[in-house]
Amino acid sequence: MSFIRAVGVVLLCQCAWGGGGIRLKSRTIDSAQEGYRPRTFPGKYWLVQFNRPPGPELRANRPPGPELRAELARRGFRILSYLPESSLMLEVPDAPDLRDLGVSWSGPLDPGDKLSRLLTEENSGAFLVEFHPGVNPLLARSIARQHGFEVHEVDGLLPGHLLVTGNHHALKLLADHQEVSYILPAGPELLVRRRVYGCPGPITEAGPIADYALADSGWPKDAQGHVALQYMFDSVTQKLDANVARSQVERAFSEWQRYASVTFSPALQAGAAREIEILFATGAHGDSYPFTSITTLAHTFYPAPPNPEPVAGDMHFNDAETWGVGMGIDLFSVALHEAGHALGLGHSDIPTAVMYPYYSLSTGLTNDDIAAIQALYGAAGSQTASPNPPAAPTPPATPAPPTTPPATPPPTGKDTVPPTVTIVSPNYTIVSISAASLAISGTATDNVGVTAVKWTTSTGNSGTASGTSSWSATVPLLVGTNTVTIRAYDAAGNSGWRAVTVVRH
Ligand SMILES: [Zn+2]
Ligand SMILES: [Zn+2]
DSSP states (O other), rough: HHHHHHHHHHHGGGOOOOOOOEEBBOOOOOOOHHOOOOOOOOSEEEEEEOOSSSGGGOOSSSOOHHHHHHHHTTTOOEEEEETTTTTTEEEESSSSOOOTSOOOEEEEOGGGGGBGGGGGGGSSEEEEEOTTTOOOOHHHHHHHHHHHOOOEEBBBTTTTEEEEEEEEGGGHHHSSSEEEEEEEEEOHHHOSSSBBBOOOEEEEEEEEEEEOOOOOOOOOOOSSOOOEEEEEEEEOOSOOOOHHHHHHHHHHHHHHHHSSSSEEEEEEEETTTTEEEEEEOOOSSSOOOBOTTTTEEEEEEETTTSOTTTTTEEEEEEETTTSOOOSSEEHHHHHHHHHHHHTTTTOOOOOOSSSSBBBBSSSSHHHHHHHHHEEEEEEHOOOOOOSSOOOOOOOOOOOOOOOOOOOOOTTTTTOOOOEEEEESSSSEEEEESSEEEEEEEEEEEESSEEEEEEEEEEOHHHHHHEEEEEEEEEEEESSEEEEEEEEEEEESSEEEEEEEEEEEE
């Protein structure tokens, strides 16, 4: 179909379309309600929603198709990311022209759309600042420094990402810059690790889904409220025994399956609907996302819709990596994150979550990941009963477990309650200084009494703080990252602790 005809059909359907909103983590922009008033914006970054394409098979939420994307490129627009539903973040040319493209809404992100909700709660003092793709890295750094943030150069940060420390009250000023797309908390792991690995987000044919977007549609459920997915390995890495590699990916699937009403089973034929194809490849591998750098470990296509079959849900791993089990690049940890995308989850803003934009060594899902997947599919076993339930296999007889003696109750009067420590100064858990030592102080409480407060550093120093219920210490720092742990003890030997991460230049 020619582009002109495609546009004509889109315009005909404009009035009939009820429309889903633009899904941001901060809000949903209801384009149907707000209507589209053609106007121009001074900014360089526009969020644009396009009408859904016509035809019953295409009625579901889909990214703008190849003809529309080609026309946008011809008019000088650059597609930066996809957002549900049917929306794109565009970098606009000097004289942007969106006429006759079936636009149902366009406008800039508000500063409030760029601030993770988590930033209103507890702040560690370290933040991940994301800039729109293509923003000059020097400009990004100067914007952050202009508002008093310190920029930490960490190997492996995704393009456009800055790791900064500073006062969270100044984040609003950062969000006022049009070049900034999103700001979320950063955990100490990002500062401590020698090299980090990030995920560009679940991908669609029109681009990755940005971290400020809310990706929460997932796969449509069957009549019983369940989602049954199949998977097939097109190839596995040579870096591991093939059975080991497969079992690590399957372990990731079963971890999600444990908590949500989804099942994964091996596929009998390639190319079926709701089938996750898994491949290990280097460089170009048949989609528009070649593995051009070793820092991209993997990518995964979001479910259908918005992606078409058969690519929806497919997981691609970069075979240039040193895949390992519990060492090197841990295949289970990466597969666990990518399987979350294959199920329809976007990125979490919680630094410890499996679905945070940066991978960490995982042994399983966190509460945040479990809540997210259960919000999509319900808890495992929660689907309505099938009218014709399959015959349950008879479980094999299992020997009765050996009886264990009951645990000895603690002798009465023994104190088992650990003290509680609070670090009052510094008031962030991640700080950056140039001094050779850190003055640290705080309080400690206990049901009986605090007998000692001691400190240790990850660089090998230790000592005792002066005071107990109110304590202070001066801790020596080495250049680089120091984790300072404060531990309070009671007379029974119970202890409680708090830690602060200090980066010294
Ligand atoms: Zn990801
Ligand atoms: Zn790929």
